[in-house]
Amino acid sequence: MNISITKTTTPKAKPTMDNLPFGKYFSDHMFVMDYAEGKGWYDPRIVPYGPLELEPSAMVFHYAQEIFEGLKAYKSKDGHVRLFRPYKNFERMNVSAERLAIPALDVDFCVDALKQLVELDRDWIPEQEGASLYIRPFIIATDEYLGVRPSDTYKFLIICSPSGLYYPEGLDPVKIYVEDKYVRTVRGATGFTKTGGNYASSIKAQVIAHERGYSQVLWLDGVEQKYVEEVGSMNIFFKIDGEVVTPMLNGSILSGITRMSTIELLKKWGVPVSERRISIQEIFDAYQAGKLEECFGTGTAAIISPVGELRWEDHVMTINDNQIGEITQRVFDTITGIQTGTMPDEMNWVVTVD
Amino acid sequence: MNISITKTTTPKAKPTMDNLPFGKYFSDHMFVMDYAEGKGWYDPRIVPYGPLELEPSAMVFHYAQEIFEGLKAYKSKDGHVRLFRPYKNFERMNVSAERLAIPALDVDFCVDALKQLVELDRDWIPEQEGASLYIRPFIIATDEYLGVRPSDTYKFLIICSPSGLYYPEGLDPVKIYVEDKYVRTVRGATGFTKTGGNYASSIKAQVIAHERGYSQVLWLDGVEQKYVEEVGSMNIFFKIDGEVVTPMLNGSILSGITRMSTIELLKKWGVPVSERRISIQEIFDAYQAGKLEECFGTGTAAIISPVGELRWEDHVMTINDNQIGEITQRVFDTITGIQTGTMPDEMNWVVTVD
Numbered sequence A, B: 001m002n003i004s005i006t007k008t009t010t011p012k013a014k015p016t017m018d019n020l021p022f023g024k025y026f027s028d029h030m031f032v033m034d035y036a037e038g039k040g041w042y043d044p045r046i047v048p049y050g051p052l053e054l055e056p057s058a059m060v061f062h063y064a065q066e067i068f069e070g071l072k073a074y075k076s077k078d079g080h081v082r083l084f085r086p087y088k089n090f091e092r093m094n095v096s097a098e099r100l101a102i103p104a105l106d107v108d109f110c111v112d113a114l115k116q117l118v119e120l121d122r123d124w125i126p127e128q129e130g131a132s133l134y135i136r137p138f139i140i141a142t143d144e145y146l147g148v149r150p151s152d153t154y155k156f157l158i159i160c161s162p163s164g165l166y167y168p169e170g171l172d173p174v175k176i177y178v179e180d181k182y183v184r185t186v187r188g189a190t191g192f193t194k195t196g197g198n199y200a201s202s203i204k205a206q207v208i209a210h211e212r213g214y215s216q217v218l219w220l221d222g223v224e225q226k227y228v229e230e231v232g233s234m235n236i237f238f239k240i241d242g243e244v245v246t247p248m249l250n251g252s253i254l255s256g257i258t259r260m261s262t263i264e265l266l267k268k269w270g271v272p273v274s275e276r277r278i279s280i281q282e283i284f285d286a287y288q289a290g291k292l293e294e295c296f297g298t299g300t301a302a303i304i305s306p307v308g309e310l311r312w313e314d315h316v317m318t319i320n321d322n323q324i325g326e327i328t329q330r331v332f333d334t335i336t337g338i339q340t341g342t343m344p345d346e347m348n349w350v351v352t353v354d
Helices: A086-099 A107-120 A196-211 A257-269 A280-288 A326-340 B086-099 B107-120 B196-211 B257-269 B280-288 B326-340
Strands: A029-036 A040-048 A052-054 A066-068 A071-075 A081-084 A132-141 A153-163 A174-178 A216-220 A228-231 A235-240 A243-247 A273-276 A292-299 A303-312 A315-318 A350-352 B029-036 B040-048 B052-054 B066-068 B071-075 B081-084 B132-141 B153-163 B174-178 B216-220 B228-231 B235-240 B243-247 B273-276 B292-299 B303-312 B315-318 B350-352
Touching (some): A040 A107, A066 A196, A081 A107, A081 A326, A086 A107, A086 A132, A086 A257, A107 A132, A107 A153, A196 A216, A228 A243, A235 A257, A235 A280, A243 A257, A257 A273, A257 A292, A257 A303, A280 A292, A280 A303, A280 A315, A292 A326, A303 A326, B029 B107, B040 B107, B066 B086, B071 B326, B081 B326, B086 B107, B086 B257, B107 B153, B196 B216, B235 B280, B243 B257, B257 B292, B257 B303, B257 B326, B280 B292, B280 B303, B280 B315, B292 B326
Parallel strands (some): A174 A216, A174 A303, A243 A273, B174 B216, B174 B303
Antiparallel strands (some): A029 A153, A052 B052, A066 A132, A071 A081, A081 A350, A132 A153, A235 A292, A292 A303, A303 A315, B029 B040, B029 B153, B066 B132, B081 B350, B132 B153, B235 B243, B235 B292, B292 B303, B303 B315
């Protein structure tokens, strides 16, 4: 399919590109493609960024048949534009699509469309160290119909948001609240996908955690509320007695691309790492035994987020004296180095746009 | 707050009002009201039905912070317009709102707005016996922002869809598939609310059930996958050995208004009825013992839907010889009689518009 390009005739004034907030400003263009049953995906186009016009009966407003992805483009010092493992995002988007009864995308085509979009809006990529163009592909159901069934029509879009450092004041350890009342999801449901409902369900617990002074919640499994699953928008890793452990992919947690990259790096470095079931009691026992050495979250937005405090019921666990751990720092430096081009890309993770 | 009214200058051609499909056509007007943090709900207005213009970054497209309701308006033989327990819908909408971190509505104001809208579009209420104007109130998050947090802005809308009989060929018993792989939700999550994510999560199992020849799935609980919860868009009732039983409200099933009305009617009639935990094994045991006498679903769309067959793993349970049971028929006749005005409204459930 050929992608038609309509350039804006009224480029927007760019915001100050230093210390940009996350996900608030959007670049001049967006990619759009439609789907109709019997016709497939059609009319791929890059057009000026602008509003969608949808009937109030559009299914996305009622039954949340919607999925999304998130990835970043960086401009390296030599001016090249770099994407981090973009094929993985569109492969995962197809996993989400399958669970949500949404038609699949052609992964190669999507990466190509993304490259064209980012190339066109390359002036929107902030050059401040660690800043990036956050890229948000998403699909919404657009049938004008109130029955509960898969939509026959969809829109796929990619929008781009220049975003500053996730932690403008540096990589400070965050405080995480272990959620023991609310549940995010359960095996058999949609926890392994990036669908809106998982996030809608998570908002209330997050609001309460914020009020208590915690930046995010750590979810426990939906069946027994005993096993660690993931943090609000990140996967979670622990270093216990020299071994790095992270919850296994059990159908209710997201298969994060930063998670995957972290595991691959640790294996390459010869650091013991395992994916398995981890109870919160085990974490607390390790803490009490002085063996909980590091804890960090992984996700596209923050990349690596050191955890300095975990609160579980009445137990407050201060980790590594609230300092960034050695492995945490090394993973952060390596992934951001590869993303921005200051370190060699030995794993072939980066796709350059130009 | 005063509701401004802008009447359409180009009324739509009405579809043939006999045997209308469900949720496909929409009346000439809609109610809209906006919310902004610090300002509250504002600018309530009835305007011509038409598209919404939203930025692609609007939170509803990404994190599904959205809730809805469903109720019906009937025109009785003497021309009066009747709503069935509308206060219950807006009270429940506030329960959904609280869980989804959406600001509450003023229930009395909403019923008043709904009356004005339905009065204006009263010619859109089909007069065929059993047909109605299906009413869909809904709220969507509209912040133009990609962070995961409650939106600071929302839109509340009410749209109306003239809809025919849910079962145009009469009240035929349906076949239901007991879902043992996929899970809809779990206690601690959003199962008791009417939020899009619950429905998005349900679509795939429903597609598979359809392919197997079943009209809907019966969900089991998310923890043990043993206890009966609800059907795709209905609550479920069983008559076992003379007693009517329905799953108790446990936090993961919807508190249906037709469910509530059914229980109230049964109590009034002196029919034994209990809300409790019911395992699918208990249902199967009762079936094998010849004591599973009736089964029916309750919901706004279908009102009462007799179940003629339940399939659980390899067990096929044919209920009441695939005929409508006596209690099922009586509940259906009474609720629809009250809704349409052919039976006295002894419970004061009906609110007339004019």
